[in-house]
Amino acid sequence: MDERYWIRLLPWRHKNKPEFKSTQIKFAPKLKITHNDGWVYLELLLANPSSWTVWVEEASVALADLDANLQTATSTGEAILKIRHSIRPYDELSVSLARTIYDAAGRPQGAYSSLVLTNVRYRVIDGWCDAKLETCFVEMEALGVVGLHHPHGHDKKTNQINGPIDPPKQEHKG
Numbered sequence: 001m002d003e004r005y006w007i008r009l010l011p012w013r014h015k016n017k018p019e020f021k022s023t024q025i026k027f028a029p030k031l032k033i034t035h036n037d038g039w040v041y042l043e044l045l046l047a048n049p050s051s052w053t054v055w056v057e058e059a060s061v062a063l064a065d066l067d068a069n070l071q072t073a074t075s076t077g078e079a080i081l082k083i084r085h086s087i088r089p090y091d092e093l094s095v096s097l098a099r100t101i102y103d104a105a106g107r108p109q110g111a112y113s114s115l116v117l118t119n120v121r122y123r124v125i126d127g128w129c130d131a132k133l134e135t136c137f138v139e140m141e142a143l144g145v146v147g148l149h150h151p152h153g154h155d156k157k158t159n160q161i162n163g164p165i166d167p168p169k170q171e172h173k174g
Contacts, residue, residue: 025050029059029120029131031097033148042101042138042145044118046083047092055123056083056093061100064115071106079104098143111146113139 028047033040048054062078081100087093097118105112118133139146 025052025054025124025129027054027120027122027124027129027131029118029133031116031118031133031136031148033145034094040145041096042098042140042148043094044081044097044120045092045094046087046120048087048089050124051089052124053089054087056085056087057121057123057128058082058084059095059097059100060119060121061097061104062117062119063101063104064117066105066112066114068105068108068110068112068114070109072109073103073106075106076104098140098145101138101140102143105140107142109142111139111141113137 026049028049030045030047032043032045034043035041044059046054046056059081060078061081063075064077066075066077068075079100081095081097083093083095085093097116101114101116102108105114114137116136116138118136120131120133122129122131134150137147137149139148
């Protein structure tokens with residue numbers, strides 16, 4: 001059997017092994033679009049490249065600069081997707097974020113777009129961690145995904161959300 005199995009079963013052996021901190025584990029979630037049978041899906045890919053099992057609790061989604069019409073509910077601008085699933089070492093899990101974004105946007109019946117900020121809460125070894133994903137610009141129609149882009153046209157708003165960076169350089173039009 002693998003030595004890690006025995007270490008977990010025999011707590012007194014922990015003191016003879018080097019200490020690991022949950023922050024040393026590189027957990028790599030990201031948003032992506034997948035195509036299957038003519039359908040387009042917005043997925044949160046949860047990849048675990050470490051040799052430890054990761055417990056994924058939830059993904060929280062916040063919307064900024066929402067542009068939507070014909071909503072059937074009040075837009076909260078945020079929602080939480082409960083995942084509650086373990087991901088074994090060197091494995092991955094994909095979950096759809098389309099419903100979560102749709103609900104946070106107030107269930108619009110037409111096209112809508114927004115900056116999407118995603119944070120994944122997970123537990124590894126003995127500690128809780130958060131993985132903040134890169135802000136993305138998402139275009140959707142109801143539950144259907146039209147596009148996923150890095151927010152180049154929304155740099156100012158993204159910088160306000162993610163924190164200060166170097167001041168922008170002025171461009172001269174000639």
